[in-house]
Amino acid sequence: MTTVQSPPAPTAAIRPKVMARAGLYAVLAANAAVVTVFFAQAGFASNALIVLGRAAGLYGALLMAFQLLLVARLPWLDRRIGMDRLTLWHRWVGFGLLWTLVAHVVFIVLGYADSSGLDPVNQLVDLAETVEGVLRAVVALALIMAVGAVSARSARRRLAYETWHFIHLYTYVAVVLAFSHQVAAGSTFVSSPAATAYWWTLWSVALGSVALGRLVLPLWRNHRHRLRVSAVVPENDDVVSVHVTGRDLDRLPARAGQFFLWRFLTPDRWWQANPFSLSAAPDGRTLRLTVKAAGDGSAALRRLRPGTRVFAEGPYGAFTTLHRTRPDALLIAGGVGVTPIRALLEELHGHAVVIHRVATERDAVLHDELRELAEAKGAELHLVTGPVAPDRLAPHELARLVPDVTDRDVYLCGPPGMTAAVLRSLRELGVPRRQIHFERFSLAG
Incomplete structure (x- = not known):
C-alpha cells in the first residue's frame, strides 16, 4: 500500500473558504455599485413605476451574470467553497433572480399602462409588438419561471436527475434572450460608452467562465490524460x-x-x-x-x-486537507461514505481518530485497508455497528470515543440522516463550526 502524506497544515491567517466567500461578496457588491452609478447617470423616467422596473431589470441582469459564475465550476472557487455550497447559493440566487425579473416586468408594464391608458395585458402585448427585444424578454422570463418551478423541492423529488438537468439547460437559452433584450431595449446599456463596455465585459466574463469551467477544461484534461x-x-x-x-x-x-x-x-x-x-x-x-x-x-x-x-x-469538492485548522483530526464515515474518508486518512498529517459507522460488520467496506492504513499512520480506528436507534454517535458516545473532540478538525461523510445527527452531536459538544468539514456531493447547475 502506498501512503501519501501531506506536509503539516499551516495555520492560515485567513481561511481559504472565508477568503473565497468574501471575494464573491465583494465582487457582487462592487458590481451592484457600478450598476447603480450607471443607472443614475442614465437619468430617471417621469413615471416612478418605470424607474422601479428599470432598476429591477438591471439588478436582475447582474444576478443572472452572478448565477453563471456560481455554476461555472471554476476550480479556484470549487476547491475553497465546495460544489454543494455553490449549488445552495445558486438555488437561492436563482429564486431571487426570478422575483427580480417578475418585478421588472410588472413595474414596466404598469408604468407604461399608466401613461398610455391601456390595461396591463394589452400594454404588454403592445410592448412586445412595438419594442425590439421585449418579446424575447417575455420568452426568457417564461423559461426562467419554468426552471424555477421544476427546481422547487416538491417537483425536484418527482423528476429523474437527467430530466431535471435537461430542463435546467434552458436557462442558457433564457440568458441569451435576456442579454439580447438588454442590448436592444436597455437605456442604461447604451447611456454611455463606459456603460456599454461594462455590460459587454460583465457578460463576456460570465459566459466565458461557464465555457472555461464546463467545456474547455474538461475537454482539455480528458484529451491530456x-x-x-x-x-x-x-x-x-x-x-x-x-x-x-x-x-x-x-x-x-x-x-x-x-x-x-x-x-x-x-x-x-x-x-x-x-x-x-x-x-x-x-x-x-x-x-x-x-x-x-x-x-x-x-x-x-x-x-x-x-x-x-x-x-x-x-x-x-472542498472536502480536503486544504481547510484544516487543527493539527489533529477526527474522521467519521457512514457506510460507503468511508471512500473519501479512507483517501483523506492516507493524506492526513498528524494524529487521527477514525470512526466507521455501519449497520453490520459485513457493511464495513474497505475496512481491512482502513485498519492497515490506521496502523501504518498511528491512527485510532473504531468500528461502530448496530441499528440506527439508539444513536451510537450521540454526544456522550462521541465524547467517550474522542475526549478531545473539540481540539480536532472533524471530517464527516455519510448518509444524510446520519450526517445531520452527527452535526447535532458536534454542536452539542461545542466543536467550533470552522473545524467541521462535510460535503454533500451535488453539482451546481
Whole structure:
C-alpha cells in the first residue's frame, strides 16, 4: 500500500473558504455599485413605476451574470467553497433572480399602462409588438419561471436527475434572450460608452467562465490524460472498486476527499454521468473509485471491462486537507461514505481518530485497508455497528470515543440522516463550526 502524506497544515491567517466567500461578496457588491452609478447617470423616467422596473431589470441582469459564475465550476472557487455550497447559493440566487425579473416586468408594464391608458395585458402585448427585444424578454422570463418551478423541492423529488438537468439547460437559452433584450431595449446599456463596455465585459466574463469551467477544461484534461479502466475489483456483493489509469496523472490536480463526475464510455452507459469520490489518495499513477450498487448505473460498473475509455469531469469538492485548522483530526464515515474518508486518512498529517459507522460488520467496506492504513499512520480506528436507534454517535458516545473532540478538525461523510445527527452531536459538544468539514456531493447547475 502506498501512503501519501501531506506536509503539516499551516495555520492560515485567513481561511481559504472565508477568503473565497468574501471575494464573491465583494465582487457582487462592487458590481451592484457600478450598476447603480450607471443607472443614475442614465437619468430617471417621469413615471416612478418605470424607474422601479428599470432598476429591477438591471439588478436582475447582474444576478443572472452572478448565477453563471456560481455554476461555472471554476476550480479556484470549487476547491475553497465546495460544489454543494455553490449549488445552495445558486438555488437561492436563482429564486431571487426570478422575483427580480417578475418585478421588472410588472413595474414596466404598469408604468407604461399608466401613461398610455391601456390595461396591463394589452400594454404588454403592445410592448412586445412595438419594442425590439421585449418579446424575447417575455420568452426568457417564461423559461426562467419554468426552471424555477421544476427546481422547487416538491417537483425536484418527482423528476429523474437527467430530466431535471435537461430542463435546467434552458436557462442558457433564457440568458441569451435576456442579454439580447438588454442590448436592444436597455437605456442604461447604451447611456454611455463606459456603460456599454461594462455590460459587454460583465457578460463576456460570465459566459466565458461557464465555457472555461464546463467545456474547455474538461475537454482539455480528458484529451491530456486519456483515462481508461485498468481493473474492476469486487469488494463484496454490493460494492465494487474501479481503478482508472491514464497519461501524466501526476499533473492532474486531484486531492484526497474530492470527487469526479464519471462517464464510462460503453454503448449503454456513455450518456450517463455520476459523481463518485476517490477512495484512495491520488498517487500520480492511478485513480480509484469505490461504489455501492444503488441503481442501474452504479450496478453496471461491475460489468466494466479493462480498457474502457473514461470521460471524467473534475476534480470537484472542498472536502480536503486544504481547510484544516487543527493539527489533529477526527474522521467519521457512514457506510460507503468511508471512500473519501479512507483517501483523506492516507493524506492526513498528524494524529487521527477514525470512526466507521455501519449497520453490520459485513457493511464495513474497505475496512481491512482502513485498519492497515490506521496502523501504518498511528491512527485510532473504531468500528461502530448496530441499528440506527439508539444513536451510537450521540454526544456522550462521541465524547467517550474522542475526549478531545473539540481540539480536532472533524471530517464527516455519510448518509444524510446520519450526517445531520452527527452535526447535532458536534454542536452539542461545542466543536467550533470552522473545524467541521462535510460535503454533500451535488453539482451546481
